Amino acid sequence: MDAADMDKDLARVLISEDELQAKIKELAARIDEDYAGQDLLIVGVLKGAVMVMADLARALHLPVQMDWMAVSSYGAGTKSSGVVRVLKDLDTDIAGRHVLVVEDIIDSGLTLSWLVHNLKSRNPASVEICAALRKPDAVKVPIDVKYIGFDIPNEFVIGYGLDYAERYRNLPFIGTLAPHVYGEA
Numbered sequence: 001m002d003a004a005d006m007d008k009d010l011a012r013v014l015i016s017e018d019e020l021q022a023k024i025k026e027l028a029a030r031i032d033e034d035y036a037g038q039d040l041l042i043v044g045v046l047k048g049a050v051m052v053m054a055d056l057a058r059a060l061h062l063p064v065q066m067d068w069m070a071v072s073s074y075g076a077g078t079k080s081s082g083v084v085r086v087l088k089d090l091d092t093d094i095a096g097r098h099v100l101v102v103e104d105i106i107d108s109g110l111t112l113s114w115l116v117h118n119l120k121s122r123n124p125a126s127v128e129i130c131a132a133l134r135k136p137d138a139v140k141v142p143i144d145v146k147y148i149g150f151d152i153p154n155e156f157v158i159g160y161g162l163d164y165a166e167r168y169r170n171l172p173f174i175g176t177l178a179p180h181v182y183g184e185a
């Protein structure tokens, strides 16, 4: 699959690369200001958050530390069951630390709701969330999201870390896929 193949799989671009990069810079400026003089650990949730983490970290002026978690939702055959298994835990002890969890998307909100609860049980100084995208269903789960990039409609999106069958994560923008990719046309 080359770039031309990826392009023909697209239905439309929802958020362009320029829009994404401008928003990341805006969020980074707020984070720089809010955590000025503090020791911040940013935690990316693998794999979706890799692009946001990489861009956000480089846009920040704070000397942050970076760590990663990998989690997997399981149970009842649905991805967002709310039951989460830790596949890779933090390498860092977060007791007394300011933690900012970085995500690509909040859909049902179940992954982050579980994760924040889990991290808070480790007695950090604070836990906040930064997510590039949020879908309308997220309102059903009460999670406090301090930094949000874009509120998007309830569509399946790909790119900028988000995959369909592990592909399209490397697109630099957010888009939707043509029906033929799903085998519908």
Ligand SMILES: O=P(O)(O)OC[C@H]1O[C@H](OP(=O)(O)OP(=O)(O)O)[C@H](O)[C@@H]1O
Pocket (backbone or CB within 6 Å): 045, 046, 047, 048, 049, 071, 072, 073, 080, 103, 104, 105, 106, 107, 108, 109, 110, 111, 112, 162, 163
């Ligand atoms: O709000 P929710 O309904 O819980 O869904 C959001 C989560 O789902 C996706 O990850 P996924 O578990 O597909 O794994 P990935 O990050 O490796 O793509 C996305 O990256 C979020 O982590």
Ligand SMILES: Nc1nc2[nH]cnc2c(=O)[nH]1
Pocket (backbone or CB within 6 Å): 105, 106, 107, 108, 155, 156, 157, 158, 162, 163, 164
């Ligand atoms: N790729 C992708 N993964 C998701 N996980 C939850 N919502 C989405 C979405 O819209 N796209």
Ligand SMILES: [Mg+2]
Pocket (backbone or CB within 6 Å): 045, 046, 047, 048, 049
């Ligand atoms: Mg994810």
